[in-house]
Amino acid sequence: MHTGAVHTGAVHASAVHWTDPARQAAFNAWLAPLAASLQLRPESLRPASADASFRRYLRLDAVDGTSRIVMDAPPDKEDCRPFVQVQALLQAAGLRVPQILAWDETHGFMLLSDLGAQTAIERLDPANPAAAHAWYLQAVDLLIDWQRASRPGVLPAYDEPLLRRELQLFPDWYIARHRQATLTDAQQTTLARAFDAIVAQNLAAPSVYVHRDFMMRNLMVGADERLGVLDFQDAVYGPVTYDIASLMRDAFISWEEDFVIDITVRYWEKARRAGILGAASGSGWGADFGDFYRAVDFMALQRHLKVAGIFARLTLRDGKPKYLADAPRFIAYIRQTAGRYRELSPLLRLVDELEGTQAAMGYAFGRV
Template sequence: MSHPPHSPSDPAAITRLPSDAFSPPQVDWPDAARKQAFESWLAGLSGPQGLKPGTLRPASADASFRRYLRIDANEGSRIIMDAPPERENCAPFVKVGGLMAQAGLLVPQILAWDEPQGFMLLDDLGTQTMMEVIQLQDEQANHAMYMQAVDALITWQLGSRPDVLPPYDEALLARELALFPDWYLAQHRGVTLEGEARKTLDQAFAKIIARNLAQPCV
């Protein structure tokens, strides 16, 4: 009876694997002081929260100066928000999350928050988004997910109260639209719009804002 050159139990086969074969992607820091502050904060949480610092890895980022990291725990994984306080204010995130939870929506629970330093430990709701599980060729299979999304929007709307959140006014719309040229084009594509191209975009934005403001507020 023949055997493969190296069976799974062969130590020689295992030791030939690269030493970093299963290492998570490296997390980069803008400066040594920020890294040291984070490591000190994480060390204080690792025991009480059952965290495994060696598993820290990037999770995602958004159109802001904050980013999200993922770390394994004794049970499942957790999300860490890194939001430098001189650039990001986490208070609105905490407030809106609380309002959504009160309305009955599923939101990450805040497990720890160092407000002065801008570090936050959160529940991990998973790695898949709705768009990633949509089956483009099977509309029937997607129906339940779309209805779930609609139900969540209705639940959030029914839980809304006047004068709790700032109005979606012209200034806020303009800031949201500016993410396209400022973050996507400039930051991610390395493109700066000038001249007629910028003028055309500004005109389009003005029409979008006008049409949105003409709609009833809900």
């Protein structure tokens, strides 16, 4: 999961820290001829963005004042081949993605074009959804182009074992390690039944290309105000509901339900016209918006349970505590969705027990 806005200010080159002198030497040897041939300034090298993985991004300037991005991905920890494959797929689908200018596959260094220093989330104000509308519609258009290009057998399948492995991060890391709770037999049964219902709903949707982290933090604003796409290396072939769920139930920014529904309806209408969903699509699935919205909710729930586990793991195993600060947003999403569907009410009670909160009383008088 890509974790944040790139730094826009000038950073002194000494800010780039290397823990392995041999890797630093290999990097310098790789960059030197590129710098000469592409008119780059190695002394301008500086951090560009953090990443939740072992991958990091650096920025450096060219003599003409433009900039480039360097991906530093140690090959024993990160495989760059999926990045290269998905970059080509996105580009072929007409989306703006970084151009791969040079790649040292052996050492895990890559030189990329720079899509800019501002993520789309930086242009959003949660208190002003009207101003956010156009950015979301542009993101929806990118999503339609990406999904329209889908073909089976190209990307790894987002299948039941993978969905369940991701869900298991919630009990393994969020419940057991972060909350330090041990579930009773009854609670384990509740969780297993909820997971069964979630996975069944997820797998009922037709499959398309899935970015897997399609949210405003991973969309970059170009000088022409067009959005570019980053952090796509984990793309899979899976539920059509996934990327719209990621976009609208964002890890880092929340919107009122009427805004979420408004954009989701617009996506649904465009997807039906494009033959991705609905009666004219190959599957015929998703013709009713109510059924589609429920499916998006269940897909978002799978994602939020997974991400709560991932954020706990990043904090407890990887020493990156800032991620868990966003955990309350996920728990709120989980509670909101579980409270909306009767079959998930046992899951809501379980989460309330874990969090030490009680569901607001007075449902007979309207939600409070």
